[in-house]
Every structure is written in C-alpha cells, then in structure tokens.
Amino acid sequence: MSALWHQTQSLHPAFKRFNDCLKDDWFLLPYELRLQATHARTLADAGILSSTDADAIATALDEIKRAYIASPSNAMGAPAPLELGDCPASDAEDIHTWLEVELTQRVGDAGKRIHSARSRNDQVATLLAMYLIDSADQLGNHLTHLVRTCAVRAKTWAEIIMPMQTHAQFAAPGSAGFWILRFGDAFNRWNRRAAWLHKDWQHDCPLGAGAVAGSSIPIDRQQQADGLGFDSPALNALNATSSRDNCLEWLALLGHIGITMQSFAADALAFCQTPFDWVDYPKAFGTGSSMMPNKHNPDAMELLRGEACALTAAHHQATTLMKGLTSGYQRDLQTIKPLVRNATETTFNLLSLTTDFIAALEFKQDQLAACFNDGNLMATLAMEDLVKQGTPLRSAHHQIAQRIADGETFNAITPDTLKQYATTGSPNPSITIAAADTLLKDLDDHHR
Numbered sequence: 001m002s003a004l005w006h007q008t009q010s011l012h013p014a015f016k017r018f019n020d021c022l023k024d025d026w027f028l029l030p031y032e033l034r035l036q037a038t039h040a041r042t043l044a045d046a047g048i049l050s051s052t053d054a055d056a057i058a059t060a061l062d063e064i065k066r067a068y069i070a071s072p073s074n075a076m077g078a079p080a081p082l083e084l085g086d087c088p089a090s091d092a093e094d095i096h097t098w099l100e101v102e103l104t105q106r107v108g109d110a111g112k113r114i115h116s117a118r119s120r121n122d123q124v125a126t127l128l129a130m131y132l133i134d135s136a137d138q139l140g141n142h143l144t145h146l147v148r149t150c151a152v153r154a155k156t157w158a159e160i161i162m163p164m165q166t167h168a169q170f171a172a173p174g175s176a177g178f179w180i181l182r183f184g185d186a187f188n189r190w191n192r193r194a195a196w197l198h199k200d201w202q203h204d205c206p207l208g209a210g211a212v213a214g215s216s217i218p219i220d221r222q223q224q225a226d227g228l229g230f231d232s233p234a235l236n237a238l239n240a241t242s243s244r245d246n247c248l249e250w251l252a253l254l255g256h257i258g259i260t261m262q263s264f265a266a267d268a269l270a271f272c273q274t275p276f277d278w279v280d281y282p283k284a285f286g287t288g289s290s291m292m293p294n295k296h297n298p299d300a301m302e303l304l305r306g307e308a309c310a311l312t313a314a315h316h317q318a319t320t321l322m323k324g325l326t327s328g329y330q331r332d333l334q335t336i337k338p339l340v341r342n343a344t345e346t347t348f349n350l351l352s353l354t355t356d357f358i359a360a361l362e363f364k365q366d367q368l369a370a371c372f373n374d375g376n377l378m379a380t381l382a383m384e385d386l387v388k389q390g391t392p393l394r395s396a397h398h399q400i401a402q403r404i405a406d407g408e409t410f411n412a413i414t415p416d417t418l419k420q421y422a423t424t425g426s427p428n429p430s431i432t433i434a435a436a437d438t439l440l441k442d443l444d445d446h447h448r
C-alpha cells in the first residue's frame, strides 16, 4: 500500500486498476520535480522547513532527476530534448505519492513536511498548466516549420497551373502554389493561436490553492508563481482546482489542427487517384500490395487522415468529461491527463509527417495542364472581362452561359494567362509568391 492518505485496507483490484495513475502521470515528472523544488524553497522562506532540510530536499530532487531523466546533447553539443526514463514499478497511487515516498526515503522527516500548504488537487492543476505551456511552445516550433515549408513550396509551384474545385468539380484556374498556400495560411492561424495560449496560460499559477479553499499556512504564493514561470497566483482556489479550461482549449486547438491535416490528406489523396494522377506520390510515404504487384498505395496520407481523428475525439471526450461537473476537485478530472498527453504526441508526430511529405511532394505538370482541355475553366474570367467593359454582371453571366450552350469553349490557359489576372486572393503567380513572402516574413517577425 502506498498512499498519502490514511489507508486502512487494501483497495479492491477492480477499483485499484482505475485509481492508480502513476504510469499515466509519468510524462509530468519533469514538472513535478520543478514544482517540488520551488515549493520547498517557499516553505523554507515561510519557516515550515529549515534551510538545511530545504537544501537536503533540493539535493534529493537532483538525484531523482539524474536517475530518471537524461539530458542528452546532440552531436554539436547543443542541448537536446529531455529523455524520460521508464516509469518505475511501484504501488504508488500517482506521481505525487511516488515522489513524496522517494523524497522521504532520501531525506527522512523533511520529506514528510513537503506537502504542507498544498494538495494534490492544486499540484496536478499546476503540472498540467506547466506541461501545456511547454507544449504550446513546441507546437509553435512544429507549426513554424510546416508553414515555412508550405510557403517555400508555394513559391516553387506558383506557375504550375491547376484547376481549383468547388463541389469537387473543376471551377476556376489556380496553381499548385495557390493550393498549398491554403494550408500555409491555415496552419499559420493555428500558430498564432498557439502563441496566444502559450502567453495566456502563464497568467496565473494554481499552486497554493490547496484542496479547494487554500491553506492557512502563510506561504508566499507570488514566490511560487515566479519560481514556476507564471505571472501571479490564481485568484480563486475553487476555480484553480475545478477548472481544466486550459486542457479544453489545447484539445480544441489540436482538434482544429487535426481537421486541417485531414483536409490536406484528403486533397493529396484525391490528387493521386488514378483518374487524376496529378502528383508524383513520394515512394517513401507509401507501401505496395501483398497481392497486386502493380500497386503502390498512398498509405501515409490515409494514415494521416485516419490518425487525426484521435484529436477531435480527444476534445470531444474532454468536453463530455467536464460538462456538468460541480465546482471543486472530483476524481473524474484524473482521466483528462492521458487525453492531453496522447493528443499532444499524436499532433507533433502528424505535423512532422505532414511537413516532410509536403517537402517530398512533386506535381506532374503535363497531367495538370491536360485538365484545362475541357471544363471551361476560363468562363468566369471571360464574364468578368465583359463586366469590366461595362456589361451588367447578370447579363454577362447569361451571355457566357449561352455561348457555352452554343458550343464555344473557354479552356485556353497557360501560366502567362494567369499572370494577366490580379484577382482578389489571387492564383496569379506573382500574387501567390508575394503572399508566400508575407507568410515567411510573419514567421520571421513573430515565430523565431
């Protein structure tokens, strides 16, 4: 039995399976260690821990960190992301319990004082906030790389003419560059959202809220907020321990990113369907058929489309979980942690896949140019030529429709034709290139 509360009998195994969450908590270890170190200093300043005990705790926390977290450096000697060791086999209920036991084994009675002026309820809310703040930063790096890749490809592909579609029917002339910039624009918006959330979540620190109504032990909560990188302590202990608004915001953002990635995958899959055959699907992103030697399948895009469902699903599960909970910590909240961690990891992996796929993708220009042989893709531009010469729009619309009905075609198009039309939000190559440059400048100005 390893619990922080007074346990008088073993838990029923059917319950214990759900009660214990050390494995699910393990990803929070780096944050738990930082939290403990800051809390120990705050308790020492409040006179609850002696400075000798606080030093002993700091040393023990360093030892635990070295035992479970590697800080590798890459080949150039630069710091690389932390590598978390395996979760130890332990009977501890959760990471807070496990760490208090570890500390107490190393520092004796000082370990028994560390939980003063706090509860696991404010602790877990703080750890999640710290994790989300770091993750939003990492998400910004992923999105920046992806948006940059889209913008660079948009410039390269600005003169590869391509039919744009509405209702999945050919509609108007565009270019492959114009198409990929649709995703650069969308992912850039999510990048701005991630940056905003990253800042907003630093606003207040739940630690010190205690179980539900604070603590009468006079700790300096501003010192805790400062130590953990927040602006100030949370104003209301009840809200700080009840709310998982930051998790919901994060999962909503990841769900939106998932929808954008699914849309990208759906486009890429449409483009490589046999009747279209617009792209040279990169071989490293597909597999063959075990039966049909003629097949090469676009599995990576199908998996992207399939795996991204987990992101909207995680948001749905989390909102269902939170809906109707009364104020004050309740154990249901424990189940949000794996949703957050899994959705975060899935998003980062899928964003890497999307970015690398875009960098490897090539278009078949001849196949695309052949699409302009029918479909009258120039009809709207021809109609607008009449409008610009003074014909009322509705009359021009009817005139062109009649000319099509009479057998006239509006198919002649080359990259040079596109250059003559500076349409709004335009597929005109020079306007696509200028828009891509605007995105690249935005990244340089705001996202490293």
Ligand code: ARG
Binding pocket: 021, 094, 120, 121, 124, 329, 331, 333, 334, 337
């Ligand atoms: N393991 C819980 C969680 O992750 C925190 C512990 C809360 N337990 C309690 N009895 N208040 O949400």
